[in-house]
Amino acid sequence: MADLSGEWLWEQDPKGYYLYSSIAVEQILGLTPAQIIGKHYTELLTAQDQQAHVGMSSSQQSFHALVNHYRHSDGHPVITESTGLPLLDAAGNLVKWRGVDRDITARMQFQNALIESEKRTRLIIESSINAIIIMDAHGIVTDWNRRAEQMFGWPVDAAIGARLEDLIIPPRFRTAHRSGMRRFLASGSGPILNRQTEQVALRRDGSEFPVELSVAPLKLGDSYIFSAFIHDISGRKAAERQIRQAQVELAVAQNELKIAQQIQAGLSPAAPLKTGEFEITGVCLPADKVGGDYFDYFYRDGGRSTSSSPTFPAIPSVRPCSWSKPVARSG
Numbered sequence: 001m002a003d004l005s006g007e008w009l010w011e012q013d014p015k016g017y018y019l020y021s022s023i024a025v026e027q028i029l030g031l032t033p034a035q036i037i038g039k040h041y042t043e044l045l046t047a048q049d050q051q052a053h054v055g056m057s058s059s060q061q062s063f064h065a066l067v068n069h070y071r072h073s074d075g076h077p078v079i080t081e082s083t084g085l086p087l088l089d090a091a092g093n094l095v096k097w098r099g100v101d102r103d104i105t106a107r108m109q110f111q112n113a114l115i116e117s118e119k120r121t122r123l124i125i126e127s128s129i130n131a132i133i134i135m136d137a138h139g140i141v142t143d144w145n146r147r148a149e150q151m152f153g154w155p156v157d158a159a160i161g162a163r164l165e166d167l168i169i170p171p172r173f174r175t176a177h178r179s180g181m182r183r184f185l186a187s188g189s190g191p192i193l194n195r196q197t198e199q200v201a202l203r204r205d206g207s208e209f210p211v212e213l214s215v216a217p218l219k220l221g222d223s224y225i226f227s228a229f230i231h232d233i234s235g236r237k238a239a240e241r242q243i244r245q246a247q248v249e250l251a252v253a254q255n256e257l258k259i260a261q262q263i264q265a266g267l268s269p270a271a272p273l274k275t276g277e278f279e280i281t282g283v284c285l286p287a288d289k290v291g292g293d294y295f296d297y298f299y300r301d302g303g304r305s306t307s308s309s310p311t312f313p314a315i316p317s318v319r320p321c322s323w324s325k326p327v328a329r330s331g
Contacts, residue, residue, distance in 0.1 A: 008080070012097040016041045019096060028080065028103045030073030044070055046077075060086045060094050068101065079105045131230040135164045137223045139181060151232055153204030168230075170202045184217065185224070193217055201230065209234045 002009045002022040008029075011020040017040050021033040029036075029044065042050045046069040053068070062085045070078040084099030125132050131148035135141050144159040152159075152168050159167055165174045184190040192199075193215050201211045212231040217224050272281040 008101040008103075010036070010099055010101070012041060012099075014094040014096065016097070028072075028078060028101065029070055046071060060088070062086060067104075077105070078103065079108045129231075131228075131232075133159075133164065133168075133228045133230065135226050135228070137181075137185060137225070139163050139165060139178075141167065142225070148230070151203075151230065152201070167204075168201050170200055170208055173200070190215075190217075198233070210237050 003024075005022065006024055006027075007022075008024040009020075009022040010018055010025075012018055018037050021036040023033060025031055025033060025036055036044075042053060045053060049069045053066075062083075064083045066082045066084070068080045068082050070080065072078050080101040081104045082099060082101045084097050086097055087095045089095050125143075125145045126147075128145060128147055131151045132143070132145045133141060133148055134143035141159050141162055141164050144154070144156045146156075148159065149155055154162075154167055165177050169177050180190050180192070184193065192213065194217075196212055196214045199211055199213045200208050201213075202208055210233050212233050214229045216227050218227065272279055274280075
């Protein structure tokens with residue numbers, strides 16, 4: 001029966017030397033029973049375990065699920081879970097040890113890989129620029145990352161175990177939140193699940209701010225958990241307000257320029273200067289929307305200069321006015 005077992009069954013004398021070994025040791029350590037019998041149990045252990053387990057055989061205390069580290073004959077590490085029982089005679093003297101080792105190398109490697117994976121996942125969660133919150137079907141927070149602490153002001157030890165609605169949902173929205181939870185648990189659908197929406201969130205100090213929210217349900221057994229990814233969009237909203245304000249101010253400025261252009265056009269001479277001998281015509285072409293200079297006509301009559309139209313003050317503009325040359329012709 002021992003040889004049929006996939007576990008390594010063994011017996012040791014009171015000093016820890018092997019008296020018996022099942023054939024499973026070949027599969028576990030790559031050694032035959034004949035190579036095992038007569039060796040001290042510490043000879044097979046790694047140096048670290050040799051120091052930790054020295055003197056165990058003389059303790060006369062049974063042990064269970066003791067983790068041992070061995071080295072296979074081909075060099076790869078082997079981990080076993082060992083259980084041992086001391087056998088005593090009628091006088092209470094130790095006769096021998098009887099025990100079993102179970103190979104848990106694959107399980108430990110998987111467990112270590114899982115631990116490393118969980119560490120990486122936790123590192124990603126903690127370094128995320130978004131607040132990541134997980135709650136159960138009762139609305140109780142079960143996970144709360146560092147960004148959530150910074151965003152909402154609640155430390156992780158205060159947040160975990162608390163109701164989510166009491167932490168981040170403004171009071172006027174809490175009834176709708178509870179109704180949505182009940183509706184989802186009853187029907188499997190919800191208006192804000194599995195899509196990104198803009199919501200209003202609440203900080204610990206009572207202030208409110210805009211966020212982008214994405215909530216995903218995950219079924220575990222007969223219940224659900226909900227993972228929420230929350231991004232603070234206060235900065236983006238402020239930038240959008242500034243852009244809208246700039247657009248309004250630009251529209252006002254453009255309208256004022258148009259009015260100034262119309263006023264300036266109305267101030268130019270309405271008709272060219274004409275006399276019996278000649279006619280003078282000119283045109284003003286502003287370099288941009290509005291020019292800053294004006295022209296007028298003057299002629300001399302008996303030693304006097306006379307203007308054909310009133311003189312107007314110049315209106316400041318973006319760029320100065322460009323001029324065409326007056327054209328004179330005989331009448």
